[in-house]
Amino acid sequence: MGPPLHMNTGDGELSYAKNSLLQETGIRNVVPILKHSIKGLANYGVFKDCTTVADLGCSSCTNTLLVVSNIIDIVHEVCQENNREVPQFQVCLNDLFGNDFNTIFKSLLDFYANLKKNKGEAFGPCFVSAVQGSFYGRLFPNKSLHLVHCATSNQWLSQMPQGLENNGSNMHIAKTSPPNVYQAYGKQFLTDFTKFLRMRSEEVVHGFNNP
16 A cells, blocks of 8 residues: 555645645535534533534645635634633644645744734633644544534545456546446545544534534
8 A cells, every 4th residue: 555645735836835726615605504513512611611623534735724714704603692701722633644734834833923913812821733644534632623524535445345356447436437436436435434533422422413
């Protein structure tokens, strides 16, 4: 098995940071869904002293902190609507070991400054950390997460499906792929996603949601 794949690092012209507009558009488009999920969580009294959020498959560009900002904004809004004190935030950013977390960390000073500017000096604190590893395995202690976010990463399989020998010169599913190739990818996805949900079911607290 080869080394884990990851997005192009840094902030050069070929980096993921400069070529992730499609993902940014998707993140912005699903804000209403995220808001609906978080408002549902509020009914369980989840947002207390400290809310722990995990972003799985966070990658390494401005989209990473955009997701975090969206979640914090919505929790802040929900708490104000319900006359509740805004909790502290523990944000855990997860991706594979080759991910360029340094690029994210370099952006944290501006991120924290914007939080204070937009929410006031009394807001917070917010703690951001990195958790390396595959989300197809355990990443966090039992019952430690209040909100799990995974935007555009679940389509990445844990491994190449078995039985693709007759897929010709195709490197993935294509119009010319035979039926067994479709079935092999579907089977691998089912295996991976079932494992993903099983791992998260052990890590989330009561009343969790996984937008």
